[in-house]
Amino acid sequence: MMDPTSWMTIYPEIVLLVMACVIALVDLTVKSPRRTATYVLSLLTLAGVAWLNASYASADQTLYGWGRLVVSDPLGHWLKCFAALAVLVTLVYARPYAADRDMLRGGELFSLSLFALLGMDFMISGQNFLVIYLGLELLTLSSYALVALRRDHTPATEAAMKYFVLGAMASGFLLYGMSMLYGATGSLQLDEVLQAIASGQIKHQVLVFGLVFIVAGLAFKIGAVPFHMWIPDVYQGAPTAATLLIGGAPKLAAFAIIVRLLVEGLMPLAIDWQQMLSLLAIASLLIGNLAAIAQTNLKRMLAFSTIAQMGFVLLGFVAGVVNGQTTLAANAYSSAMFYVVGYVLTTLASFGIIMLLARQGFESEEISDLAGLNQRSPLYAGVMAICLFSLAGIPPMVGFYAKLAVLQSLVASGQGFYIGLAIFAVLMSLIGAFYYLRVVKVMYFDEPVTATTVSAPLDVRAVLSVNGLLVLVLGIVPGALMALCAQAVKSMLAL
Amino acid sequence: MGLLSLAIWTPIAFGVILLALGRDEQARAVRWLALIGALVSFLVTLPLLQGFDNSTAAMQFVEKSSWIERFNVNYHLGVDGISFWFVLLTAFINVIVVIAGWEVIERKVNQYMAAFLILSGLMIGVFCALDGILFYVFFEATLIPMYLIIGIWGGPNKIYAAFKFFLYTLMGSLLTLIALVYLYTASNGSFDILSWHKLPLAGNVQTLLFFAFFAAFAVKVPMWPVHTWLPDVHVEAPTGGSAVLAAIMLKLGAYGFLRFSMPIAPDAAREWGTLMIVLSLVAVVYVGLVAMVQQDMKKLVAYSSVAHMGFVTLGFFIFNPLGVSGGLVQMIAHGFVSGAMFLSIGVLYDRVHSREIASYGGVVNTMPKFAAFALLFAMANCGLPGTAGFVGEWMVILGAVQHNFWIGALAATALIFGAAYTLWMFKRVYLGPVTNNDVRELNDINGREFLMLALLAIAVLYMGLFPKPFTDVMDVSVAELLKHVALSKLPQ
Numbered sequence: 001m002m003d004p005t006s007w008m009t010i011y012p013e014i015v016l017l018v019m020a021c022v023i024a025l026v027d028l029t030v031k032s033p034r035r036t037a038t039y040v041l042s043l044l045t046l047a048g049v050a051w052l053n054a055s056y057a058s059a060d061q062t063l064y065g066w067g068r069l070v071v072s073d074p075l076g077h078w079l080k081c082f083a084a085l086a087v088l089v090t091l092v093y094a095r096p097y098a099a100d101r102d103m104l105r106g107g108e109l110f111s112l113s114l115f116a117l118l119g120m121d122f123m124i125s126g127q128n129f130l131v132i133y134l135g136l137e138l139l140t141l142s143s144y145a146l147v148a149l150r151r152d153h154t155p156a157t158e159a160a161m162k163y164f165v166l167g168a169m170a171s172g173f174l175l176y177g178m179s180m181l182y183g184a185t186g187s188l189q190l191d192e193v194l195q196a197i198a199s200g201q202i203k204h205q206v207l208v209f210g211l212v213f214i215v216a217g218l219a220f221k222i223g224a225v226p227f228h229m230w231i232p233d234v235y236q237g238a239p240t241a242a243t244l245l246i247g248g249a250p251k252l253a254a255f256a257i258i259v260r261l262l263v264e265g266l267m268p269l270a271i272d273w274q275q276m277l278s279l280l281a282i283a284s285l286l287i288g289n290l291a292a293i294a295q296t297n298l299k300r301m302l303a304f305s306t307i308a309q310m311g312f313v314l315l316g317f318v319a320g321v322v323n324g325q326t327t328l329a330a331n332a333y334s335s336a337m338f339y340v341v342g343y344v345l346t347t348l349a350s351f352g353i354i355m356l357l358a359r360q361g362f363e364s365e366e367i368s369d370l371a372g373l374n375q376r377s378p379l380y381a382g383v384m385a386i387c388l389f390s391l392a393g394i395p396p397m398v399g400f401y402a403k404l405a406v407l408q409s410l411v412a413s414g415q416g417f418y419i420g421l422a423i424f425a426v427l428m429s430l431i432g433a434f435y436y437l438r439v440v441k442v443m444y445f446d447e448p449v450t451a452t453t454v455s456a457p458l459d460v461r462a463v464l465s466v467n468g469l470l471v472l473v474l475g476i477v478p479g480a481l482m483a484l485c486a487q488a489v490k491s492m493l494a495l
Numbered sequence: 496m497g498l499l500s501l502a503i504w505t506p507i508a509f510g511v512i513l514l515a516l517g518r519d520e521q522a523r524a525v526r527w528l529a530l531i532g533a534l535v536s537f538l539v540t541l542p543l544l545q546g547f548d549n550s551t552a553a554m555q556f557v558e559k560s561s562w563i564e565r566f567n568v569n570y571h572l573g574v575d576g577i578s579f580w581f582v583l584l585t586a587f588i589n590v591i592v593v594i595a596g597w598e599v600i601e602r603k604v605n606q607y608m609a610a611f612l613i614l615s616g617l618m619i620g621v622f623c624a625l626d627g628i629l630f631y632v633f634f635e636a637t638l639i640p641m642y643l644i645i646g647i648w649g650g651p652n653k654i655y656a657a658f659k660f661f662l663y664t665l666m667g668s669l670l671t672l673i674a675l676v677y678l679y680t681a682s683n684g685s686f687d688i689l690s691w692h693k694l695p696l697a698g699n700v701q702t703l704l705f706f707a708f709f710a711a712f713a714v715k716v717p718m719w720p721v722h723t724w725l726p727d728v729h730v731e732a733p734t735g736g737s738a739v740l741a742a743i744m745l746k747l748g749a750y751g752f753l754r755f756s757m758p759i760a761p762d763a764a765r766e767w768g769t770l771m772i773v774l775s776l777v778a779v780v781y782v783g784l785v786a787m788v789q790q791d792m793k794k795l796v797a798y799s800s801v802a803h804m805g806f807v808t809l810g811f812f813i814f815n816p817l818g819v820s821g822g823l824v825q826m827i828a829h830g831f832v833s834g835a836m837f838l839s840i841g842v843l844y845d846r847v848h849s850r851e852i853a854s855y856g857g858v859v860n861t862m863p864k865f866a867a868f869a870l871l872f873a874m875a876n877c878g879l880p881g882t883a884g885f886v887g888e889w890m891v892i893l894g895a896v897q898h899n900f901w902i903g904a905l906a907a908t909a910l911i912f913g914a915a916y917t918l919w920m921f922k923r924v925y926l927g928p929v930t931n932n933d934v935r936e937l938n939d940i941n942g943r944e945f946l947m948l949a950l951l952a953i954a955v956l957y958m959g960l961f962p963k964p965f966t967d968v969m970d971v972s973v974a975e976l977l978k979h980v981a982l983s984k985l986p987q
Contacts, residue, residue, distance in 0.1 A: 395632035411676045426669040433665055445646040445654055479563040486565050
């Protein structure tokens, strides 16, 4: 078991774990209220982990470690690389915001973020029900604490409670589903589960019973309707820094566990879970978009928009297996992956702007707080507008190609139902365009209510500009990222 | 870098520079930089004029390189006789619009100028794109600058107008996106528009595609009954926005019919041609009548645009060379004339701040030079021989008579209505004694306004007197298109 390959497969995670502990310890000696040493060390760690993962991913080989408990494949490493970068960017945006809100008193923000990332990494590379579940728990437990980090703030505490109760229930669902499948197949290993189901010896009813719980648990985690109720409350109530830590990188991990559990573990049941995901996607697109129209709180609006966006991601999973053929699977799942990556990139910048505009004692989370931003700061208004147009799926932003890829995967199936789904999805994105445009309107057409200039530390300004620009640049040259996603998914499916 | 790429990216590059560097404190420098940008962008399109070969229907100045490999999307540009003039027209109108906004715009000058420069580049991109996704990206991206132009510099009800514009046109184009993706699948993974032209498609598929394209292009043209956004938007948009909208943006829709609907789904186009003709005639006749009762000058010209664009679609769907060429000529002419009409209204609006016809009267007494220009453009708008407006309408009517006498006769009534509403407006605004103090205090146009109107006047007269260079360019391409549309694409 203790062969070198096994150590190799989790090398980035070991680095991350060691550094997370070191940072927690180092922080004890840090006196500065802005925690500069902890901050720099965290960023270096994240950059290092991202680089490690990227170099693993570029090696383009698939290795299993610890008796197939974890896998090291390009798909996983790319996702882990993006997740590390997303956490890095989040921390850059979060530091001034957190410092103003007394959230930096201990270094927990940094060490908890790193532990959350470690959880994501194990969700992404797990090949065993228990590993995936433990990764998920590590992520969610860190997230609960992050949401509650502002201990004297009532909405945040309330959000943390809600998140904890509902999150625990979702974990329960997932665990229950896993135990059903374990009972039916006699294994926790994804590959053995797959073989057992493919053999056709196991009663379909039992499998579908377990599958329902797994899908429900996953839907809870990504916030698909009707398991979405925690999303708006938590997004709104949590300190924005924590909102972004929940709403950014973990979406990549959520994508990964859908791939690991449903595609790698339960592919023979695709007919069943595709139907379930279709229903979840339809409901998410409908409820998410309609409810977002009515919101006046920007964070809450973005929460509902997230629900709708996740509906689109799920659409990427529904047209993979058509008539028992998996020829379209790589195309479909890579479109979902591209969607998630583009979505995370856009979300980072938009929440980054919200944090940037917040000041001591002022949250800047109402849509009307953005009034006249273009006159106060054309740069940040521009970044926000790029993000909103991207979320609305208007070219030439990355969000357009994400939608295009997903729609293409639906239409490529040639089935009337899926083409109908595609038409439904574009009509829903028309509704989506309305509420995104409303924010653009507030920023550009309304007069500012305050004349305060927007100022930000150099690191935030630089990262935010690059982040916003990337949403646009990846829209003008999306080819490389698309090819990367396609390649990663293809090599995963080839096994 | 090819000529077409230069034509597209030069204005966009200037726009980005303006966005990055421009400040309201240096408005003067910003204006000059914008003008230089617009002029350079126009100049780089001129070599096209020299290099274009009239004798072939093939795409010219072709550029092709891979853009998104995974979906086989190419950066594929080219122009033929159908799209050629619009590249130059767009670049030309862009210069005019920059001049028109010179001292009128005081707030966020750099963003205003940048929006128009970027918009112009994007629209040229639409006319040059030979790849479905490239086309769609340019087509949709034009919404963003226009939305901002209307919303930031528009009139009192600008927000309603900006949203109506954006959502109305987005609704149409989203269905087109599905059609593009469907064609990609049907053609085994190609977004090449020219290869779609040759793709055999079953009858019902063609019908669905035809209507999916119709959703986008009819809204953009706009055809009756989806024209209602246009008057609302024109009224609220700033002068430059109205001019670009009428002069170029509407043509994106009409161009789409020629590049997508007709050649990709020719059987459906022929089958539903009658419907298109009926809708066009309703636009020509009914909307012409609606124009007559307008109290607001901008609304009147907006409705007149719908009527004139009705001529364009009528010309396309009678499927004969005179009709299609006439429609194209009408598109170019309408670009000059409607642009000029809106800019004339802008000249008055900048002084009196009213668009109501009733606020004016006897303007000729205080602004004789301006009234002379206005008269020329009014005459062009009602299609007086010798002006640009005449050529296209006359060709379309001739074509329509060849197709069916009564359609031609009905279309010809539009000349009467056109003359009626235009001249009646002209009479009420310009002629007669001075009616109020606002008009009494008017100053005649300054050098800048004279320049912009004179440039348009030259264009209107030149095109009216020498239409041959315009039609020569399109003849072969139009003939080829019609030959293609006449053949069935149903699978054998």
